[in-house]
Amino acid sequence: MSIKMIAMDLDGTLLDPEKNIAPADARAVKEAIRAGYYVTLATGRMYRSARPYAEALGITHPLVVYNGALIKNPVTGEELGHWPLPLETAQLIVDECLAAGIYIQAYVNDCLWTYRDCEEVRFYAKISRVPYEVKGEAMHRLPVSPHKLLVITKEAASLRQELSRKYAGRIKIVSSSSEFLEITAPSTNKWRALEILAEREGIAPAEMLCIGDSDNDYEMVAFSGMGVAMGNARDRLMKAARVVTAPNTRQGVSLVLNSIMTQQVEVPEE
Numbered sequence: 001m002s003i004k005m006i007a008m009d010l011d012g013t014l015l016d017p018e019k020n021i022a023p024a025d026a027r028a029v030k031e032a033i034r035a036g037y038y039v040t041l042a043t044g045r046m047y048r049s050a051r052p053y054a055e056a057l058g059i060t061h062p063l064v065v066y067n068g069a070l071i072k073n074p075v076t077g078e079e080l081g082h083w084p085l086p087l088e089t090a091q092l093i094v095d096e097c098l099a100a101g102i103y104i105q106a107y108v109n110d111c112l113w114t115y116r117d118c119e120e121v122r123f124y125a126k127i128s129r130v131p132y133e134v135k136g137e138a139m140h141r142l143p144v145s146p147h148k149l150l151v152i153t154k155e156a157a158s159l160r161q162e163l164s165r166k167y168a169g170r171i172k173i174v175s176s177s178s179e180f181l182e183i184t185a186p187s188t189n190k191w192r193a194l195e196i197l198a199e200r201e202g203i204a205p206a207e208m209l210c211i212g213d214s215d216n217d218y219e220m221v222a223f224s225g226m227g228v229a230m231g232n233a234r235d236r237l238m239k240a241a242r243v244v245t246a247p248n249t250r251q252g253v254s255l256v257l258n259s260i261m262t263q264q265v266e267v268p269e270e
Helices: 023-034 047-057 087-099 119-128 136-140 156-166 190-201 215-223 235-240 252-262
Strands: 005-008 038-041 063-065 070-072 079-082 103-108 111-114 149-152 172-174 180-184 208-212 226-229
Touching: 005 190, 005 252, 023 038, 023 047, 023 252, 038 047, 038 063, 038 190, 047 063, 063 190, 070 190, 079 190, 087 103, 087 136, 087 149, 103 119, 111 119, 111 136, 119 149, 156 172, 156 180, 172 215, 190 208, 190 215, 208 215, 208 252, 215 226, 215 235, 226 235
Parallel strands: 005 038, 005 208, 208 226
Antiparallel strands: 063 070, 070 079, 103 111, 103 149, 149 180, 172 180
């Protein structure tokens, strides 16, 4: 089967270490759109953080954000799917982390909430290019179910084990960075959301190309017809992928897209 749908992760995939899109990658994405491919982004980022990249690339199809917890059209603002973390569970985790002095932030109505102004939230806001709101005690009274919680800690591995055990069956945890724990509803993942979009268009899984680099990309890379791992991807993702391309520092996305469109393999210069 030929490829009809292309879904790309942002951080570590389409974005370079400075969180910009290399000109070669941008050209390839725009060419794929002009060629008629269904092109979208599938990211752990907030909608408001992902949308500017979509606009810069000319992507008009719905975006998969919050690791698949939300599908939203970047042109109309229409929500096509919404699977937040249940409020009761989210509040328990927030309260527990704050009591233990562990940094945690919540995504409430596409706004970034933090307990206090600190190094972690300033770092995250800078790389995500979004504002943040210091909520103080209001963090103990979340008004609605958040799409995602994010913990930033040097003890991420041990805390992940602890939370996974304590909230087994009630949450899903993935890690897009060694110090990040991204917590969503248990059935949430990018692939599930992409399948919904593909079904709307009559696109089969075998006709989907998905590109990623990290833990939160596993399902879409493992289950799509053409799962692509970046050269900087984690070992588990590389093993699941059908293709491994160059790293995000060497325009791995453009190499894959150009190869698909021209049916020729490009060999990057050393």
